[in-house]
Amino acid sequence: MFYKDFISWYIYCLLYLRKDKLGDLWAGYITPGKPYPHEHINILGDYPVSLYLKTSSRKRSTSCLAALVALPLMLTAAQAQPIFNITDLGTLGGNFSHTYDINDHGQVTGISRNASDELRAFIWDQTNGMQDLGTLGGNYSSGRGINNQGQVTGISRNASNESRAFIWDQTNGMQSLGTLPGSNFSRGGDINDHGQVVGDYTNASDELRAFIWDQTNGMQDLGTLGGNYSSGRGINNQGQITGRSKNASNKYSAFLWDQTNGMQDLSTPLGVNNSSGIDINNQGQVTGISINASDEFRAFIWDQTNGIEDLGNIPNYMSQSSAINDRGEVTGTASIVGFSERAFLWDQTNGMMDLNNLIDINDPLFGQVRLTGAYGINNNGDIIAIEHDFWNNGGRQTRAFLLTRQQVTNNNPTGVSEPGLLGLMGLGLVGMRLATRRQKAGT
Known part of the structure; x- marks a missing residue:
């Protein structure tokens, strides 16, 4: 169920990068529920290439950026499967x-x-x-x-x-x-x-x-x-x-x-x-x-x-x-x-x-x-x-x-519509921009 796990992590990243604005609404990170090493979380579920990331704030910011960049690639891989x-x-x-x-x-x-x-x-x-x-x-x-x-x-x-x-x-x-x-x-x-x-x-x-x-x-x-x-x-x-x-x-x-x-x-x-x-x-x-x-x-x-x-x-x-x-x-x-x-x-x-x-x-x-x-x-x-x-x-x-x-393949087991996914990617780019500004400012 890699796709659902990745979307969960992606949403988490959007929230994490803006946690300073969310205040008490911030509820902590999402864990996909897969086995993971000590002090790490698994963000790619059971996809053939498993990726584990450290949960410290600094590392998490970096891994969030990686997730935001990787999402379009993951969507492309998923769409290769027939439906x-x-x-x-x-x-x-x-x-x-x-x-x-x-x-x-x-x-x-x-x-x-x-x-x-x-x-x-x-x-x-x-x-x-x-x-x-x-x-x-x-x-x-x-x-x-x-x-x-x-x-x-x-x-x-x-x-x-x-x-x-x-x-x-x-x-x-x-x-x-x-x-x-x-x-x-x-x-x-x-x-x-x-x-x-x-x-x-x-x-x-x-x-x-x-x-x-x-x-x-x-x-x-x-x-x-x-x-x-x-x-x-x-x-x-x-x-x-x-x-x-x-x-x-x-x-x-x-x-x-x-x-x-x-x-x-x-x-x-x-x-x-x-x-x-x-x-x-x-x-x-x-x-x-x-x-x-x-x-x-x-x-x-x-x-x-x-x-x-x-x-x-x-x-x-x-x-x-x-x-x-x-x-x-x-x-x-x-x-x-x-x-x-x-x-x-x-x-x-x-x-x-x-x-x-x-x-x-x-x-x-x-x-x-x-x-x-x-x-x-x-x-x-x-x-x-x-x-x-x-x-x-x-x-x-x-x-x-x-x-x-189906003639047009679109393997989307998350239930998120294509416009919704495109919206997530758009938000991701905004999140990346905000995170980059914060890093340049030394935060």
């Missing part, structure tokens, strides 16, 4: 909804509970709200991927209670993608703008295998990295696929697959115990999850030039990524096992940010929702997320939300 409006996507009549993917038109797919307590795949848009996609004849379906044509893929049970990958569109409804010979299971995970689907199925030996499907060639097995397992998770418009596979050492490794090179292991330069590719963008960047030597989950991003980059975490949290857009922005979940979870957004400029801190303070849902996981991001920077009610307060359980990015 969002939040929309509750509702449900299909039950008390559960969960998002999995969003396209560039703002259409969302996922899973929701209906009034009959059955789980159904859905598509959502601003005009029509949440629509039930039905099933393949059974009592279950879940949407996992959506492309810019509005086609959805996922998994559904058929009339024989068998799970099958499906493709859905407004014209043809839900169609089964079938499975390969000897299999009794398939699941769609993602779909690109050409209608190619990636997912997994079980073979005759009941081993899970990644597949690619298209209208011309049907379903094809992608093989493995030498072990007995693979699963496809993400596909881009070039037909590149990411997911995870067991290697010859029986460890899970993230992979990149294409028609020319087949399946390539991405985890070797990572030096970790296990890894998984989760999503891939149209630049060929992969995001995923690794488990380091301390058995901590860490989100990563990979490309051909730079290899693996650890995305870090929110302090004291582990991180798991879920999606990446063509700008290289990543969403996911930061968690303390058994305690709490936070939805995050990562970018090259700001690093990992808690999405709960990026909601517009004027939004009606500001402060009413705690986002615990983010599962998709489109090329406009809009994000899909969930709130998981760990204690089942009010029977809400899990709820789906859309975070729409």
Whole structure:
């Protein structure tokens, strides 16, 4: 909460520099409440660069001047972060909804509970709200991927209670993608703008295998990295696929697959115990999850030039990524096992940010929702997320939300308006002038 702390200190500085005129109205200095060394106060809260200043009168005057000068720089840094409006996507009549993917038109797919307590795949848009996609004849379906044509893929049970990958569109409804010979299971995970689907199925030996499907060639097995397992998770418009596979050492490794090179292991330069590719963008960047030597989950991003980059975490949290857009922005979940979870957004400029801190303070849902996981991001920077009610307060359980990015970023969690902030800066300049005169006069 650096911003609020800094504004508090800034206001204090204005008062301190004029305390001779305030008399009995002077109430002492404001302490942000952060840990600080003896005879010092912390004026920058938990901002990455912590600053502690001595509380003597002379030092305090100097530090006040520093704060007055620094405020515009701090405002500029804060404004670099995006800000969002939040929309509750509702449900299909039950008390559960969960998002999995969003396209560039703002259409969302996922899973929701209906009034009959059955789980159904859905598509959502601003005009029509949440629509039930039905099933393949059974009592279950879940949407996992959506492309810019509005086609959805996922998994559904058929009339024989068998799970099958499906493709859905407004014209043809839900169609089964079938499975390969000897299999009794398939699941769609993602779909690109050409209608190619990636997912997994079980073979005759009941081993899970990644597949690619298209209208011309049907379903094809992608093989493995030498072990007995693979699963496809993400596909881009070039037909590149990411997911995870067991290697010859029986460890899970993230992979990149294409028609020319087949399946390539991405985890070797990572030096970790296990890894998984989760999503891939149209630049060929992969995001995923690794488990380091301390058995901590860490989100990563990979490309051909730079290899693996650890995305870090929110302090004291582990991180798991879920999606990446063509700008290289990543969403996911930061968690303390058994305690709490936070939805995050990562970018090259700001690093990992808690999405709960990026909601517009004027939004009606500001402060009413705690986002615990983010599962998709489109090329406009809009994000899909969930709130998981760990204690089942009010029977809400899990709820789906859309975070729409504002075109003009203005991260201002203080609640102080821009004119107000400009006014503070103006007062600051006056305060600096007064302080300078006092110092020249020897006071």
